[in-house]
Amino acid sequence: MVAEKFSKKLFSVTLRVWRQAGPAAPGRFTDYPAANVNPDMSFLELLDVVNDGLTIKGEEPIAFAHDCREGICGTCSCTINGKPHGPGRGIATCQLYMRSFRDGDVIVVEPFRARPFPVVKDLVTDRAAFDKIMQAGGFITVRTGAAPDANAIPVPKQDADLAMDAAACIGCGACVAACKNASAMLFVAAKVSQLGLFPQGQPERDQRVLGMVGTMDAMGFGNCTNQYECSAACPKTITHDFIARMNRDYLKASFRSAFKPASSSTGGGAG
Amino acid sequence: MSLAGNLFRSSIGRKFVMAVTGLILVGFVIGHLVGNLQIFQHPDHINGYAAFLHQLGPLLWVARIILLVSVGLHIWAATVLALENKRARTGNGPNSAKQWIRATLASRLVRWTGYIVLAFVLYHLAQFTLGITGTAQFKENLPHYTMVDEYRIAGFPVVKAGAEVLDVHSMVILGFQNPVISLFYIIAVGLLSFHLLHGVDSFFQTIGWRSAKWSGALHKIVLLFCVAYFVGNLIIPGSVLLGAKGLREGFKAPAAPAAIRR
Numbered sequence: 001m002v003a004e005k006f007s008k009k010l011f012s013v014t015l016r017v018w019r020q021a022g023p024a025a026p027g028r029f030t031d032y033p034a035a036n037v038n039p040d041m042s043f044l045e046l047l048d049v050v051n052d053g054l055t056i057k058g059e060e061p062i063a064f065a066h067d068c069r070e071g072i073c074g075t076c077s078c079t080i081n082g083k084p085h086g087p088g089r090g091i092a093t094c095q096l097y098m099r100s101f102r103d104g105d106v107i108v109v110e111p112f113r114a115r116p117f118p119v120v121k122d123l124v125t126d127r128a129a130f131d132k133i134m135q136a137g138g139f140i141t142v143r144t145g146a147a148p149d150a151n152a153i154p155v156p157k158q159d160a161d162l163a164m165d166a167a168a169c170i171g172c173g174a175c176v177a178a179c180k181n182a183s184a185m186l187f188v189a190a191k192v193s194q195l196g197l198f199p200q201g202q203p204e205r206d207q208r209v210l211g212m213v214g215t216m217d218a219m220g221f222g223n224c225t226n227q228y229e230c231s232a233a234c235p236k237t238i239t240h241d242f243i244a245r246m247n248r249d250y251l252k253a254s255f256r257s258a259f260k261p262a263s264s265s266t267g268g269g270a271g
Numbered sequence: 272m273s274l275a276g277n278l279f280r281s282s283i284g285r286k287f288v289m290a291v292t293g294l295i296l297v298g299f300v301i302g303h304l305v306g307n308l309q310i311f312q313h314p315d316h317i318n319g320y321a322a323f324l325h326q327l328g329p330l331l332w333v334a335r336i337i338l339l340v341s342v343g344l345h346i347w348a349a350t351v352l353a354l355e356n357k358r359a360r361t362g363n364g365p366n367s368a369k370q371w372i373r374a375t376l377a378s379r380l381v382r383w384t385g386y387i388v389l390a391f392v393l394y395h396l397a398q399f400t401l402g403i404t405g406t407a408q409f410k411e412n413l414p415h416y417t418m419v420d421e422y423r424i425a426g427f428p429v430v431k432a433g434a435e436v437l438d439v440h441s442m443v444i445l446g447f448q449n450p451v452i453s454l455f456y457i458i459a460v461g462l463l464s465f466h467l468l469h470g471v472d473s474f475f476q477t478i479g480w481r482s483a484k485w486s487g488a489l490h491k492i493v494l495l496f497c498v499a500y501f502v503g504n505l506i507i508p509g510s511v512l513l514g515a516k517g518l519r520e521g522f523k524a525p526a527a528p529a530a531i532r533r
Contacts, residue, residue: 113360114363118363181355183356222359225378226473226477229372241482254284
């Protein structure tokens, strides 16, 4: 089995690819046989090869999103055989190699399916809904100017480590695609937790979680049913513990905003 | 948004409503089971307990209203969330066969177990609370039971010896002597236990009290709770069905015994 797994023998697969000319056009699956597949090719390289063949034949190549091809940018986005980013754990589509498949396999390739991620073309989806959520609170307000001294604000090591786990989110949207409800809670939870764990994130902590969750809901993402498919599909293996943290943050912020005393001052300097 | 807006109109708020109402209902079913297990003691116990609950009068109605509101909100939240979830997944090509990665069977069936539990609760109320079905064996239609001894709760005598009370003990046993009813109860509480396997675990996640540090222990505690809850419920109809638990001594069927046997 091991020998077979690491075989260098070329093999053949069939790609069953979702083709859709534009956002409003109807889509359908089309089969593309691919022969002489090198097991060491990446999946995206196979798409490149298939596209070369299509271009030579004068056909429209398959549109797919990709950029860094090293698993850090979050651009590539295919659901492969019913699983976002395909088989394997903790990898993006660009890190998927053809040795994960066998001779004769039919590989079903689709865009990430979710109403808030409309298909632009073929396998390319518009994930701007994530940007809208970020604009609603995925930032901290800082005074710009000269770089502050390192460690001027102490951050406990455990918090920094946990924040880094959340910060690993590349915003690809696999969590949404893996979720039967197209819920974006893992993405939002990662962003909320990353900033909420730092002292610099505290002043805007409540308004951040309320704003980001509100925008998430308004964008039409679904609700979490605690089945944790998101974290299982996440190329950065971000844990759904962050969703629990976000839930807690959201509920606390809701109660705090209802009961926290507010100044009646109209503001404006020393008056 | 206001607090009410956050709780009733947002995704996390509605999940919170679902979790809290679920917790209230779990608390109820635990208390209900513990109360019912008194059937294995002298008939004074369950009959005295039932009489005590009815003596509560307005307090009983407060509890009933809290439970009804909880059930209503739990179903409302589930429905609204499920419709939104469905909508979030449609309108962008087909939903091709999703490959489940780790979702538990209990979580995938939670909606269906919920439907059956609802049907069961309605039947259960119709049988033992309202007497709409199984009317001949309904407590109001059975001869009254005379308390042999007084019934105490936490040391306080709440029902006097010699009091004439409804014979819940005989009603339950007569009801469960019907194998179809007993099997339906066993299956339904089995599915309720399965529902809670996902529900109780989810409660901790939604409230924000679950983390990887203790999620393994939590899962085992929830599993243990669900199994214990199922077994506790199983032994009541189970022991009647197997004949291990029979009618009390001195139980006299009302005038038309044919009606009791159904």
